[in-house]
Amino acid sequence: MLDHYPHFRDWESYVGVSMFWCITCDGYESRGKKIVVAGHTNDAASEATQMTRLSDDITLITNSHVHEIDVRFTARLAAAGIPVLHDKIHTAEGSDGQLETLETTGGLQLPVEALFVIQGATPQVDLARMLGVQLAGNGFVLVDTEQKTSVDGVYAAGDLTQLHSHQVSAAVHEGAQAASAANYFLYPEELKDD
Numbered sequence: 001m002l003d004h005y006p007h008f009r010d011w012e013s014y015v016g017v018s019m020f021w022c023i024t025c026d027g028y029e030s031r032g033k034k035i036v037v038a039g040h041t042n043d044a045a046s047e048a049t050q051m052t053r054l055s056d057d058i059t060l061i062t063n064s065h066v067h068e069i070d071v072r073f074t075a076r077l078a079a080a081g082i083p084v085l086h087d088k089i090h091t092a093e094g095s096d097g098q099l100e101t102l103e104t105t106g107g108l109q110l111p112v113e114a115l116f117v118i119q120g121a122t123p124q125v126d127l128a129r130m131l132g133v134q135l136a137g138n139g140f141v142l143v144d145t146e147q148k149t150s151v152d153g154v155y156a157a158g159d160l161t162q163l164h165s166h167q168v169s170a171a172v173h174e175g176a177q178a179a180s181a182a183n184y185f186l187y188p189e190e191l192k193d194d
């Protein structure tokens with residue numbers, strides 16, 4: 001997967017330490033912190049309001065020239081007391097992966113301890129395309145319940161098979177399914193029962 005993080009100076013050093021994309025993975029450890037959610041969509045607004053279970057100090061920055069949060073989600077943000085900044089992250093200060101301040105193109109200094117970036121992700125499916133594997137409309141690899149793709153003998157597992165549940169446990173489960181199914185595929189015909 002290619003997660004779409006903001007590319008400010010040294011951004012990679014913050015990934016997984018204080019810059020995240022997944023509330024399920026990193027939300028709990030961010031409880032009580034100064035949280036900034038970056039994103040310009042209803043998904044970002046939704047994640048920001050879910051964060052209110054974990055912290056009282058949440059700000060949403062659209063980090064885009066477009067602002068697509070609709071009236072319903074804008075109302076939810078307002079009801080939750082979450083300020084919305086229509087501004088972009090210009091640069092960040094911090095050390096050893098820990099973010100301390102975000103500077104916006106509008107000139108604001110935002111204190112931050114955890115930055116959740118909800119700007120989407122793109123599955124990397126060049127190999128699948130080369131093999132002629134069918135993709136879903138959203139770009140992910142189509143598989144059945146045994147992780148079979150549309151091409152005989154080609155199996156796919158993990159983040160690239162679905163938009164949601166990007167978790168180690170899901171990837172390991174699908175990997176095990178794919179390995180079993182691929183092993184069976186390789187049996188000579190006389191050993192197969194179908």
Ligand SMILES: Cc1cc2nc3c(=O)[nH]c(=O)nc-3n(C[C@H](O)[C@H](O)[C@H](O)COP(=O)(O)OP(=O)(O)OC[C@H]3O[C@@H](n4cnc5c(N)ncnc54)[C@H](O)[C@@H]3O)c2cc1C
Binds near residue numbers: 016157158160167
């Ligand atoms: C910051 C962060 C925090 C996370 N926290 C959690 C967490 O707390 N709990 C949890 O369950 N999940 C977490 N996840 C999600 C979890 O890491 C993924 O869901 C899981 O790793 C998916 O496994 P995968 O095998 O599909 O992909 P990956 O683990 O990404 O493995 C794909 C591998 O393929 C390699 N590769 C890519 N292209 C090619 C190519 N062309 N040729 C050869 N090799 C290639 C890559 O280098 C990589 O090693 C987190 C993810 C991130 C980014």
